[in-house]
Amino acid sequence: MRFFRELGEIAILAGQTLRGLFRRPWERRIFIRQLEEIGALTLPVVALTAAFGGLVFALQTYVGFHRYVGHGSEAYGGPIISLGLTKELIPILVGVMVAGRVGSSMAAEIGTMRITEQVDALVTLGADPVRYLVVPRAAAAVLMLPCLTLFGDFIGILAGLFYNVILKGVNATVYLRNTLLYLQIWDVTSGLIKAAVFGGIIALVGCSQGLRAEGGAEGVGRATTKAVVIQSISILIANFFLSEFLPGSLGG
Amino acid sequence: MINFVGVSKSFGPKKVLAGLDLEVRTGETLAIFGQSGSGKSVLLKLLVGILPLDRGEIVVDGTEVTRLRGEERRAMSSKFGMLFQGAALFDSLSVGENIAFGLERHTDLSPEDVRQVVAESLARVGLQGIERLMPHQLSGGMKKRVGLARAIAYRPEIVLYDEPSTGIDPIRADAINGLILVLKREMGVTSVVITHDMVSAYKVADRIALLYEGRIVALGTPDEVRNSPNGIVQQFIHGRAEGPIASW
Helix, strand or coil: CHHHHHHHHHHHHHHHHHHHEEEECCCHHHHHHHHHHCCCHHHHHHHHHHHHHHHHHHHHHHHHHHHHHHHCCHHHHHHHHHHHHHHHHHHHHHHHHHHHHHHHHHHHHHHHHCCCCCHHHHCCCCCHHHHHHHHHHHHHHHHHHHHHHHHHHHHHHHHHHHHHHHHHCCHHHHHHHHHHHHHHHHHHHHHHHHHHHHHHHHHHHHHHHHHHCHHHHHHHHHHHHHHHHHHHHHHHHHHHHHHHHCCCCCCC | EEEEEEEEEEEECCCEEEEEEEEEEECEEEEEEEEECHHHHHHHHHCCCCCCCCCCEECCEEEEECCHHHHHHHHHHHCCEEECCCCCCCCCCCHHHHHHHHHHHCCCCCCCHHHHHHHHHHHHHHCCCCCCCCHHHCHHHHHHHHHHHHHHCCCCCEEEEEEECCCHHHHHHHHHHHHHHHHHHHCCEEEEEEECCHHHHHCCCCCCCECCCCCEEECCHHHHHHHHCHHHHHHHHHCCCCCCCCCC
16 A cells, blocks of 8 residues: 555656656756766766676676587677677666665755755745756756666676677677677667666655655665665566567567 | 634644634734644644645735645745744755855846845844855854845745744854844844744744644733733743643
8 A cells, every 4th residue: 555655656756857847947056966976976886887797797698608509609699798788787787776876865865855854945945846856866867877878888798898809719800790780779779768767767766755754864764775675676677667568679 | 914714734643733723913023832742833834835734724915825836836935934943954055055045036136136135144144254154064053043044035024933042052042032033123024933932932022822732722912921820821931840731
């Protein structure tokens, strides 16, 4: 029952955020700060996770080809690694990393504002809390997650290439030709669309948990933990449905 | 004039306000006192639209305010300035930006004029030249004064004070009381002061109301309240644990 009530509240917040997106005044300063917070400051974490995600994925693909298809077939792993990374692994890794780094701080910051009456002060000073707090964060997250994912794709594919070509001596020309031949632009695009959806989920869940925080420091802590858990689970569930229903799921 | 008519508000099973009636006259300072958790702050939050009302109505200068939405609500909020219990300064903004916040939304002043009004508002509360400081660099008393400067910067007609003397020492609390009196004299504002500090209430209020069990049970001038035969009033103003009000 509580789950459905919270889901309903997030849906209402999503509606208010969409409406607020097209109304003035636009909180440009907060939007730019969030772009920096979600984008630039998350780049190192994304680079690291994408690199090791790409490496481990390349390792298992190499082992699979080597064991089940035979020696010399490993170069065919290139498109599989790239497809898996761009469509699934990188968007999820970026989503979970941003949820942990930024989504939690959204809940903590807004939660603290709520319990110290700063959200109430916004109302008395003529600002709509949703337009002031949620809209710039949601817009920045929807915009930056695809950018981070594209960056992560590049790093991940490069890491796969490094593992196969440099560490395992796979033929670079064959590996690259196969990758470029079979990886379609839609594979990358669908991953970016997923990332944008994850961005919306992270911002809406983080802000909604913050706005509902009550009961002092303990309440803010609870809201923060809950936000990360809900964000991470929602990203995994949404990923399945997006993979299933976005065009091209069968490689078309 | 502000009229609370049959105002009721509950939080879950807990009934906080139960059909409260109260009139605040234009230009007066009304102090509302009562036990902690008796709904004093809730009353202010209902008035400015932070909390939704369960039943009743609140009329400000002929307009029922609780059902206002969007632009009408924003326009009405420019009539109110509110000093929150903990000042509620925005942590991420400097003192100057905090004070400019309401000015930028409630007025059409140019950025240069906003800067000037910010400086004037700070001077009014005795804190010149601290525009660039951040809230965490201020003491409790300074925060309250900055909160007050923010609340009055856009010249609201009604100023609401939520526990203005709580959390600061008696000398600073008295300075805040002095400011409340100065603002009334110089700006002619209508004020509602939520407090359980009777010294403050006697000093700043034209009338005092006692909120008990969700209703106003006593209302009068400071002298009338001081000499009230009502046992609840006497127990409260003398701070006695024994009496008609249960101590817990």
